[in-house]
Amino acid sequence: MFLWGTATAAYQIEGATGEDGRGASVWDTFSHEPGRTKGGQTGDVACDHYHRWPEDVALMAGLGVNAYRFSIAWPRVLPQGSGQVNAPGLDFYDRLVDALLAAGIQPVPTLFHWDLPQALEERGGWLDRDVCALFADYAAVVAGRLADRVPLWITLNEPFVHMAYGYAMGLHAPGRTLMTGALPAAHHQLLAHGLAVQALRSAGARQVALTNNCTPVWPASREEPDVRAADAYDVLHNRLFNDPVLRGEYPDLSAYTPALDFVRDGDLKTIAAPLDALGVNYYNPTRIAAPTGDGLPFDDAGVTGFPTTAFGWPVVPDGLRELLTGLKARYGAALPPILITENGCSQEDVPAADGTIDDAARVDFLDRHIAAMRRAMAEGVDVRGYFVWSLLDNFEWAEGYDQRFGLVHVDFETQRRTPKRSYHWFAEFLKGQNTDT
Ligand code: FCB
Numbered sequence: 551m552f553l554w555g556t557a558t559a560a561y562q563i564e565g566a567t568g569e570d571g572r573g574a575s576v577w578d579t580f581s582h583e584p585g586r587t588k589g590g591q592t593g594d595v596a597c598d599h600y601h602r603w604p605e606d607v608a609l610m611a612g613l614g615v616n617a618y619r620f621s622i623a624w625p626r627v628l629p630q631g632s633g634q635v636n637a638p639g640l641d642f643y644d645r646l647v648d649a650l651l652a653a654g655i656q657p658v659p660t661l662f663h664w665d666l667p668q669a670l671e672e673r674g675g676w677l678d679r680d681v682c683a684l685f686a687d688y689a690a691v692v693a694g695r696l697a698d699r700v701p702l703w704i705t706l707n708e709p710f711v712h713m714a715y716g717y718a719m720g721l722h723a724p725g726r727t728l729m730t731g732a733l734p735a736a737h738h739q740l741l742a743h744g745l746a747v748q749a750l751r752s753a754g755a756r757q758v759a760l761t762n763n764c765t766p767v768w769p770a771s772r773e774e775p776d777v778r779a780a781d782a783y784d785v786l787h788n789r790l791f792n793d794p795v796l797r798g799e800y801p802d803l804s805a806y807t808p809a810l811d812f813v814r815d816g817d818l819k820t821i822a823a824p825l826d827a828l829g830v831n832y833y834n835p836t837r838i839a840a841p842t843g844d845g846l847p848f849d850d851a852g853v854t855g856f857p858t859t860a861f862g863w864p865v866v867p868d869g870l871r872e873l874l875t876g877l878k879a880r881y882g883a884a885l886p887p888i889l890i891t892e893n894g895c896s897q898e899d900v901p902a903a904d905g906t907i908d909d910a911a912r913v914d915f916l917d918r919h920i921a922a923m924r925r926a927m928a929e930g931v932d933v934r935g936y937f938v939w940s941l942l943d944n945f946e947w948a949e950g951y952d953q954r955f956g957l958v959h960v961d962f963e964t965q966r967r968t969p970k971r972s973y974h975w976f977a978e979f980l981k982g983q984n985t986d987t
Pocket of ligand 1: 559562707708711893947
C-alpha cells in the first residue's frame with residue numbers, strides 16, 4: 551500500500567507543555583529565552599492538539615489519508631529523559647494510535663523531532679554519548695506499549711538540521727554555536743538511531759526508518775573552487791547522515807575536522823543496521839559557492855530564478871526527482887525503499903472575507919512535487935509514501951507562528967481549524983489514487 555499522509559511534530563502542535571506530568575524539553579527552555587524566536591513565541595499552547603486531537607483525527611479522516619506521521623515527545627513519556635515513565639504521557643499516544651486505526655489511518659510515529667528532555671541537555675545533550683543508550687531505552691518503552699498496533703517507526707527527524715541549527719549555529723534549541731565542534735552531535739544522534747533500531751526490533755517493531763533532510767547541491771558555477779565547495783557541502787548536509795547508515799562509513803570529513811575521535815569501534819556497525827525505509831524530507835535545492843572566509847569550506851550562494859515560498863525558499867519541484875534519482879545512483883542496491891516523510895510550503899494564507907483560504911500556490915506546489923516524485927519512480931526509484939508537511943499551521947520553530955505550512959488553517963486566538971483549498975484539493979486527489987500501488 552502506498553502511504554499518503556500528512557506530517558506534524560509534537561512540540562509544533564501539542565501545547566499542554568506543563569500538563570499531566572510532562573517534563574521540560576530544550577524547546578521549552580529555548581523558546582522562553584529572550585530573542586530566540588520571532589516575537590518571543592513559544593509552543594506552550596501551539597495548536598492545542600493535546601486536547602483537540604479527536605478533531606484533528608477527524609480532519610485527517612475527512613482528507614482521506616491512509617497514514618499520519620506524528621512525533622512522540624520524549625519528555626512526555628520520560629519527564630527526566632530516563633527512569634520514571636509518565637503513564638499519562640504514554641496513554642495520550644496510546645489513545646491517539648487507537649483513534650487513528652479506527653479511522654483507517656496508519657500511525658507512523660517519529661521518536662525524536664528535536665524536543666530533547668531538558669534534564670538530558672543539562673548533562674550535555676547530544677554531545678554526551680550516554681544519551682544514545684537512553685534514547686534506545688526510551689524507544690523500548692514506547693514500542694513496548696505501541697508496537698502491537700504500530701507497524702512502521704521512525705527513529706529521528708533530520709539529524710542534520712538539529713546538528714546544524716541547534717548545535718552549530720544556535721538558531722534552534724539548544725542554541726549552541728559550536729560550528730564544526732557540533733560534529734559529535736551528528737555522530738551521537740546516528741549512534742542513538744542505530745541503538746534504537748535494535749531496541750525497536752526487540753520490542754516487536756516490524757518496520758523501522760530514519761528521516762533525513764536531503765538537498766540536491768548545485769555548484770554556483772563550473773569553476774573548480776565552486777565545485778569543490780559544493781562537494782564539501784554535500785558531504786556535510788547529505789552524506790554525513792546517509793553514508794554511515796547505508797554504507798557503514800563516514801565520508802571524508804577532513805574539510806571539517808582533523809579526526810573522528812568521537813567514533814568508537816563498533817559504532818558504525820550499529821549505525822548501519824538494515825532499515826526498512828529511508829525517510830526523505832525535501833524542501834529545496836542548495837546552491838553553493840567557494841568559501842568567503844567564515845571558516846567553513848563553502849558559501850551559500852542562494853538559488854535564484856525560481857518562485858519562492860513565504861519563507862523565501864525556492865520552489866523547485868524537479869529538485870525532488872533529481873534528489874531521488876541521485877540517491878539511487880549514489881547508493882544503488884544499498885538504498886532501501888523511500889518515504890517522502892515531509893514536503894510542503896509556507897504561504898501567507900490570509901482568510902478571505904467569507905472565511906475561505908484560497909492557497910492556490912500550495913495546490914500548485916504539491917501537485918508539481920507529486921508529479922516530480924512520480925517521474926523519479928518512473929526512473930526506477932522505489933518510493934512507498936508521501937507525507938505533506940503539514941496537516942495544520944503550527945509553531946514553526948524560530949519563526950514562531952508566522953510561517954503557515956498547513957492544509958488546515960489554524961486561528962491561534964480561537965484554535966479554530968479551517969480547511970484550506972489545498973485540503974479540499976488533496977482530498978479529491980486522494981480519491982483518485984489506487985493505494986495498492
Ligand atoms: C523541517 C522540519 C519540520 C518543519 C519543516 C518546515 O525541517 O522537520 O519540523 O519545521 O521543516
